[in-house]
Amino acid sequence: MTSPDDIFDRDLHRICDEGINAYLSKFESCSYKFPEGAPCVSRLEALHGHHTSSGGQTAQGPFLREEAWTDERRRLWISEIRLRFSGYYDQFFRGGDNAHGSEVESREHRILEERKTVHTKYHKDWASIRSNKTCLSCLQAVPDHVLGCGHSYCPRCIQELGKSSSHFECAWDMLGCVLCKSPEQERPHLVKLRARCAGVRVLALDGGGIRGIVELILLRSIDDAIGLKIPVRDMVDLIVGTSTGEPIIPKLLPHQLLH
Amino acid sequence: MKDHFWDGVCEVCEKRVSFYNARQCTFCGGKDSSDDPIYCITCTEYGCTTRKNCQEHRASCWDRHIPSQSAKVAAKHRMADPLPELFVKVITHSEADTQKLRQLHEQDENARWLKIRRDNDGRLDLFIYDRFMQECDRSQSGNRKTTYHYPSFVSFIGDTSVGKSTLVRAMLVLGRLYSLSSSSTDQSFSDEAAIDELRMIKEEGIYGPVTRSGNIDHLTDPTTSGVHLYRDVGKAMFKDSHRASTHSGRLTQYPMLLVDCEGFRAGEAMTNAERMESEPGVDSRGRLLSTVGNNRGRSASRQKNLLSQIPVLAPCYGYSGKDGVDLFYARFLYAISDVVVFVTKEDQRIQSELIRVLEWASAAVLKSVNHPSRKTLIIVRNMPSFHDPALYKRDGLEEIYLRGHPNLWDDSPILREFVEGYNRKEERFELRITSNRRLYEVLFKKIRCCYIPRAKEVMGQSHELFEQYKELRSVVELSVRDGNELRELSFMKYNVPTLSHILNRAFQHFSSSEEPFDFYLAARGDNPNPRSMPDHLANFLRHTSEYSSNNDSMYEMVIDVITISLVIYTQRLFESGKSHPDSIQPPI
Numbered sequence: 001m002t003s004p005d006d007i008f009d010r011d012l013h014r015i016c017d018e019g020i021n022a023y024l025s026k027f028e029s030c031s032y033k034f035p036e037g038a039p040c041v042s043r044l045e046a047l048h049g050h051h052t053s054s055g056g057q058t059a060q061g062p063f064l065r066e067e068a069w070t071d072e073r074r075r076l077w078i079s080e081i082r083l084r085f086s087g088y089y090d091q092f093f094r095g096g097d098n099a100h101g102s103e104v105e106s107r108e109h110r111i112l113e114e115r116k117t118v119h120t121k122y123h124k125d126w127a128s129i130r131s132n133k134t135c136l137s138c139l140q141a142v143p144d145h146v147l148g149c150g151h152s153y154c155p156r157c158i159q160e161l162g163k164s165s166s167h168f169e170c171a172w173d174m175l176g177c178v179l180c181k182s183p184e185q186e187r188p189h190l191v192k193l194r195a196r197c198a199g200v201r202v203l204a205l206d207g208g209g210i211r212g213i214v215e216l217i218l219l220r221s222i223d224d225a226i227g228l229k230i231p232v233r234d235m236v237d238l239i240v241g242t243s244t245g246e247p248i249i250p251k252l253l254p255h256q257l258l259h
Numbered sequence: 260m261k262d263h264f265w266d267g268v269c270e271v272c273e274k275r276v277s278f279y280n281a282r283q284c285t286f287c288g289g290k291d292s293s294d295d296p297i298y299c300i301t302c303t304e305y306g307c308t309t310r311k312n313c314q315e316h317r318a319s320c321w322d323r324h325i326p327s328q329s330a331k332v333a334a335k336h337r338m339a340d341p342l343p344e345l346f347v348k349v350i351t352h353s354e355a356d357t358q359k360l361r362q363l364h365e366q367d368e369n370a371r372w373l374k375i376r377r378d379n380d381g382r383l384d385l386f387i388y389d390r391f392m393q394e395c396d397r398s399q400s401g402n403r404k405t406t407y408h409y410p411s412f413v414s415f416i417g418d419t420s421v422g423k424s425t426l427v428r429a430m431l432v433l434g435r436l437y438s439l440s441s442s443s444t445d446q447s448f449s450d451e452a453a454i455d456e457l458r459m460i461k462e463e464g465i466y467g468p469v470t471r472s473g474n475i476d477h478l479t480d481p482t483t484s485g486v487h488l489y490r491d492v493g494k495a496m497f498k499d500s501h502r503a504s505t506h507s508g509r510l511t512q513y514p515m516l517l518v519d520c521e522g523f524r525a526g527e528a529m530t531n532a533e534r535m536e537s538e539p540g541v542d543s544r545g546r547l548l549s550t551v552g553n554n555r556g557r558s559a560s561r562q563k564n565l566l567s568q569i570p571v572l573a574p575c576y577g578y579s580g581k582d583g584v585d586l587f588y589a590r591f592l593y594a595i596s597d598v599v600v601f602v603t604k605e606d607q608r609i610q611s612e613l614i615r616v617l618e619w620a621s622a623a624v625l626k627s628v629n630h631p632s633r634k635t636l637i638i639v640r641n642m643p644s645f646h647d648p649a650l651y652k653r654d655g656l657e658e659i660y661l662r663g664h665p666n667l668w669d670d671s672p673i674l675r676e677f678v679e680g681y682n683r684k685e686e687r688f689e690l691r692i693t694s695n696r697r698l699y700e701v702l703f704k705k706i707r708c709c710y711i712p713r714a715k716e717v718m719g720q721s722h723e724l725f726e727q728y729k730e731l732r733s734v735v736e737l738s739v740r741d742g743n744e745l746r747e748l749s750f751m752k753y754n755v756p757t758l759s760h761i762l763n764r765a766f767q768h769f770s771s772s773e774e775p776f777d778f779y780l781a782a783r784g785d786n787p788n789p790r791s792m793p794d795h796l797a798n799f800l801r802h803t804s805e806y807s808s809n810n811d812s813m814y815e816m817v818i819d820v821i822t823i824s825l826v827i828y829t830q831r832l833f834e835s836g837k838s839h840p841d842s843i844q845p846p847i
Contacts, residue, residue: 016825018796019792022797023796026801027798085825092830093833114823115823115826118819118820125813134795136802139792139796139799139820140828140831156831
């Protein structure tokens with residue numbers, strides 16, 4: 001039987017190590033503090049001649065590394081992560097040896113609950129931390145969908161954390177932000193995702209002067225043939241038009257979108 | 260006899276007078292000599308309320324010095340306008356006293372932005388000083404309205420002793436006079452206020468760069484060391500009346516930074532600025548003064564405000580002595596400037612000078628990416644030995660300087676390579692470089708010429724020189740405005756902190772590489788662009804460290820969030836594999 005430590009050492013240790021290395025090489029800031037407490041804002045060790053504060057103060061001195069990232073502290077960090085990961089692993093993945101069907105769902109549910117508990121524990125801190133480059137909920141993908149509070153989520157997290165919409169296919173309702181606990185006040189935030197394996201549906205309208213009438217007739221014929229009273233614009237993801245196709249686009253869009 | 264150029268003794272009443280209440284006569288001297296007579300213009304009639312220039316009583320010393328027998332002769336006696344005269348004196352004043360000169364250089368050291376020095380082993384080091392952020396408004400760090408506070412660089416380059424520092428000082432002093440204007444849209448100022456301001460500038464000791472030493476011992480020495488940066492305070496940088504009315508205060512102004520570069524072709528001669536750093540001072544009794552740095556050799560450099568010291572590793576700058584250093588300055592300044600002012604005084608060498616400027620420009624065009632690289636070039640014919648008022652006309656001077664040359668790329672391998680490369684890429688024949696005019700168009704947005712005569716040539720006619728300085732200033736301002744308009748159309752717009760960061764990147768790039776400098780990558784290179792889980796983890800650590808620098812308080816959160824994300828990662832991995840975790844065997 002594979003131990004949690006083996007699982008960690010196989011891949012996860014590398015992820016932690018490389019992540020810390022990337023942070024230290026690209027983003028670490030000088031930890032120098034001016035006597036009044038203002039931090040040094042001069043970035044990057046390579047260009048560090050002396051310390052500057054955003055208030056215009058300067059002081060001589062080399063780049064000061066954060067104490068937290070000494071080799072010893074770094075080892076402690078990773079071993080602490082390994083320890084906690086082992087605990088979680090035993091809790092979620094060792095619960096039942098033959099987890100199938102409802103048991104898998106139960107495990108997913110328990111992980112989800114734990115995830116919400118951990119994240120909301122720091123909701124005051126999350127209120128000031130936002131990123132449009134990293135989904136802070138999973139730290140694994142670039143987020144696409146921003147909630148009203150400013151936190152953004154990747155499609156996978158939307159599916160895991162949101163509630164499947166009862167009104168739209170392949171859409172999820174986010175009932176609030178799990179990071180900062182801010183509820184969606186008026187109505188849930190609806191996120192429409194592209195169905196798995198679905199391509200991007202593009203309606204391309206050609207030019208050609210009077211021949212534009214051909215595509216209009218064609219669109220009406222398609223609309224009649226489908227007969228579902230769904231506007232053409234809702235059947236596609238993107239509409240593009242050239243020349244005479246361009247003035248047709250506004251006719252397909254709802255009034256409020258145009259304004 | 261005047262003991263100071265602000266005041267003197269009236270030729271008639273022998274009272275001490277100043278430019279506020281006395282004038283020189285254009286007929287009785289008035290040739291800018293210290294011995295020229297000066298006359299009171301205050302009316303001495305009892306009870307006169309007009310006081311100055313009273314036309315009713317004609318009882319001032321000025322009126323008495325005019326012969327009364329002939330109106331024709333009297334008409335020749337005209338008051339010299341004091342403002343141009345004082346302006347020219349402030350601008351062209353050369354300090355001869357070594358002690359004062361030392362003080363001036365010490366003050367001017369604060370304006371130094373960068374400098375390249377060779378150590379004892381012949382290695383070049385680039386010293387960067389904290390000048391840019393001192394001169395720019397740090398509070399303007401928002402991303403909005405970037406165009407209103409993004410500074411424009413105007414670089415003055417040219418050979419040593421052509422008068423670059425004097426020109427920079429003239430532009431700065433003119434900017435200060437324009438800042439006196441009460442109206443925000445014009446550049447008018449009253450003569451009295453301007454004279455007061457000039458007096459203040461003189462009393463302050465230094466405004467702008469230190470110019471040529473008046474000390475005979477320094478006759479052969481260059482002056483400026485490294486590249487100095489000065490912020491213009493003029494009010495003239497308005498986009499247009501619409502913006503001036505809709506945006507108040509400084510937002511309507513484009514800050515203009517004037518760059519005074521060390522003279523080219525000075526060889527390894529020690530500049531006066533360096534001499535003042537390294538020579539021991541001498542007091543009034545001739546004793547050696549012990550000041551900081553007296554015993555330093557030339558290879559050392561000032562530590563005050565030093566931001567960073569980077570070794571210059573790119574081979575093109577290291578192998579050819581001072582020419583390599585000149586090349587570095589020229590390339591760097593061309594890359595960042597909106598306006599390049601090339602100063603020359605040698606008419607006969609204008610063709611070779613033009614080739615040199617075009618070579619730098621061609622290198623800059625090739626070596627900067629994602630940045631408007633077509634600058635405005637202003638060629639200043641500064642203080643040449645031959646004077647002709649006809650050259651004041653810009654068109655005439657441009658005709659002489661720019662036209663009539665054979666194809667300039669014929670004699671220059673660098674330009675020939677550039678032209679051939681350009682023509683190969685250009686499909687349309689009419690856009691290819693087939694003439695000098697087309698070459699100018701490709702390399703520069705426009706080229707303007709301006710003539711500044713020597714003060715001696717226009718002695719007694721200081722207003723001519725004053726007008727020429729104003730003309731140059733107006734050409735610079737218009738060019739800066741053009742540069743701003745060009746930048747507004749471009750995609751790349753930066754605010755002051757970003758520009759500071761880009762400049763740091765540019766220093767690093769130019770000192771280590773001969774490859775093109777990509778402004779876009781420099782601006783965005785340090786922004787996170789995570790593509791893998793370690794990248795996202797690093798970005799998360801960046802966010803938390805920016806949110807709170809107290810690591811202990813964030814420790815629990817960071818450990819918890821990273822651990823739970825690893826659990827999610829594992830869960831997703833297992834789900835995608837559709838297998839139980841324990842069934843996954845470790846790799847052999």
